[in-house]
Amino acid sequence: MRILIVDDDESIGLYLQTVLAPFARCDGASSGEDGLLLFRQAHDHGRPYDVVMMDILMPGMDGHEAAETMRALEADMGIASRDAFKLVMITSLVDDANVTRAFFKAHATCYLVKPFDKESVLDELRQNLVL
Template sequence: MRILIAEDDYVNRRFLFKFFSQYGDCDMVVNGEEAVQAFMFSVEEKDPYDVVCLDIMMPKLDGLKALKMINSIEKEKQITYENLSKKFVITALDNAKDVQNAFELGCEVYVTKPINTDKLIEVMKKLNLDIDDEK
């Protein structure tokens, strides 16, 4: 499984990397602009990300705008439904407007910080992501 982590905070980025690297190969970027570029490159190289984790509050391009652009790339490249990446919004923002916005823009998972890893694993299983129960 290929995973893209877009998080501007170093500590959160390292935490997410440590968690997700148990389940696949992770790339990390520090803003939404880099996330969109990395995603586009992965699609062009025919090795797209299975999971994209986006923080909302990031410099240059926030996570929700990046989410919208990533979905546009998938639509433009005519990626089939079963091959779409799973989008996780992982953020400190927990107000109803941000949650609704994220789901309207196509995220499958909205996680608030601090992250409950047990719940995150449970959600990953529900999404049928290839994760090993022993980790």
């Protein structure tokens, strides 16, 4: 399993990589633009990510825009929805507009609310069949 973690807070990215390392190979990006670059490279090399964990609030391209662009790229490549990556949104935002956009526009699998701990991350990912 391959996981891409996109978060502008380096400590969150490193924490998630440490928590998820026993389950998957994890790569990190600190911006939506960098996340898209890694996402494209993974597809170009025939090794796409199984899971993308995406922070919503980031400077430049935010997580919504990056995730929606990734979904559009998969559609352009002819990847069926059943074979698409699982999207986990990461944020401190739990308002209706952000939750709705994450689930209905980017087709998020689940939503992790900061702050979180190892047990809550693993429970949420297992409960939603990400791990």
